[in-house]
Amino acid sequence: MRVVIVGASGFLGRAMAEAFAHRGADLLCTARNADEARAEAAWPQAHAQWISADLAEVPPASFWLAQLRPGDVVVNAAGILREGRAGEFDAVHHRGPVQLFEACATAGAALVIQVSALGAAPDAAGGYFSSKGEADRHLRQCRVASAVVQPSLVWGDEGASARLFAALAVMPMLLLPGGGRQWLQPVHLHDVVAGVLALAEARPVGRRTLAFVGPEPLNLRDYLADLRRQLGYAHAAWVLPMPVTLFRFGAMLAGRWKSSFLDAETAGMLLQGNAAPADDFAHWLGHAPRSHRAFVPAHRVQALRRAAWLQWMLPLLRWAVALVWMWTFVVSIGLYPRDQSLALLARVAASGGWAELLLDGAAVFDLALGIGTLALPAAWRSRVLWPLQLALIAFYTAAITWAMPEFWLHPFGPLSKNLPMCAAIALLWTMEPPTRRNARAAPKPPGEPPWNTSS
Known part of the structure; x- marks a missing residue:
């Protein structure tokens, strides 16, 4: 089985590529800068090929057809949480994947796995969810076996959202919008990866949509309280309600910093909340997904608590x-x-x-x-x-x-x-982030599209 992972340098894509590599799968991985991503990948590269492809530039179907083979399992894990420029959500989440899906159908891919998001729908509020929803809808109409997986909030030690919620959990006092009553159903990164592995190995026919969620929904306030206990604190934080309008205004200001996880879009996603039954996900895992109460293993408590305070x-x-x-x-x-x-x-x-x-x-x-x-x-x-x-x-x-x-x-x-x-x-x-060891790829010659193959 050859697995094509689009967005293999991202948070989810990197974890999936590592898992497939350890299973011995042949891999075709894409990243905006293939040379840089290959150098930073901390997993076996013996059966991996890398190409440069930036969905923000909407590579045409012809580009993907030159890379795909009949029988490939294609995983689209590319995505952005915040727009760097207007229209980037639509390009990365919708128009770029549409070209990929059309090529998969033409090339005879065995299965396309679209990593979407819980709450994604064409008519959803906000560019993130609506652009994901448009791509999901198009894939369901393509003549190719497909699985749209919709993770809830994903916990992984290196994830931006996990760092944010851990940083909130250690605080002795919190101001939460609406008192933190928004519903969540956080899921562990390892379970998301295991679910994708199970789908890829089974290669089911037809089209399906699966919610990748934790075993039970809970509100934001309780989620932070449980994380706080896992990080070694005996006493709960003092929670004060924040007016939603004030929270949105603060998120808008935070969005002026490019490194900020919070902006108007992510604030709206948090306020919206989401939850779904976990039965289908548990079926593919072969067991119940990990509870949010077991996200922080004992040997990681000290390191995560220190990182949260930093x-x-x-x-x-x-x-x-x-x-x-x-x-x-x-x-x-x-x-x-x-x-x-x-x-x-x-x-x-x-x-x-x-x-x-x-x-x-x-x-x-x-x-x-x-x-x-x-x-x-x-x-x-x-x-x-x-x-x-x-x-x-x-x-x-x-x-x-x-x-x-x-x-x-x-x-x-x-x-x-x-x-x-x-x-x-x-x-x-x-504590400054380390300077990249490798120089960025040299600029492409004039007229050469930014998605050309990188050896």
Whole structure:
């Protein structure tokens, strides 16, 4: 059996590709950047071929026909949670898959598995659900055996939603829209993968739609409470209701940050909630799906709890460091008596116009460091900003130690407090996402479509 996995570098697609690879299946995997995805794949590559294909560019059916073989099992796991540009939901979730499905029917694929979402429908509110629903509807009309699988909220340690809910679960107090009464039926990643494996190996004929859900529905408040207990907390969080309009407004603001899981679209999905019977899913698994009460294994509790707190503390620490630099600018430029600042500079052999220039220049530089702490991308922070801040603090500390050693004995600790400041900066530096080991693929020659095969 050869399995074609579209979107094999994503959260779900990567897990499915790894599972099929360990089963010894021949794989054809697609990703936006095939070379990069292949290098990052942590599973056996002996029977895997990679090609570059970006559904956002809507590769035509002819492209897929050149890759497919009769009898293939095709899994479409490509998807995005947030749009990078207008119309991307429609391209990635609807128009791109339609071309793929048409090619599967023409090529004689044995089975097409469409990874959709619980709640997807052509007339659903929101671009995510409606675009998924349009593709589901088209697949059901194609002359090819198909299974539309609709997972609920998927829990996996590396998933964006799991990180978000774990970060919420550790908080001692929560503001939840409507008090957290929205219905959910979270499902574990391993069960989703196992369900897809079972379908691929059985290769059923006909067309079916399956809800991939946990064994029972529950509301958001109870889900977070159960996660909190699994993460080692004996006492429940204090939950306060948040007006839905305020939640939507906050989600809209959060959506301005590209890295944010929450935006107006995902907020609407959360408020909508969803649940479905788990009987069909349990049939394909051969057992009941894993309960949400067993999502966090004992050996992962400490690591997940630490990661959950870092979700909150790293942004707060970054803001704190930025505000220290900005406040230093405010104090240096005017709040602190200028004559006393110049007197201090005189003790390090700076006087006259040179001292004035040094004071103003250093203050503006501090302001730039504060703004850069908030505004620069992670790569620039790692390469330039954090080492520059540490070097500057080291220079200030050395100069003051040489000229004014009594500051080490000051009861307010103006120099000794540099030590935790440096530790905070070093922590932020080490926690930055690693720079990709491989350069991105070279640009395609003019006129060459972005979905050309990559060897």
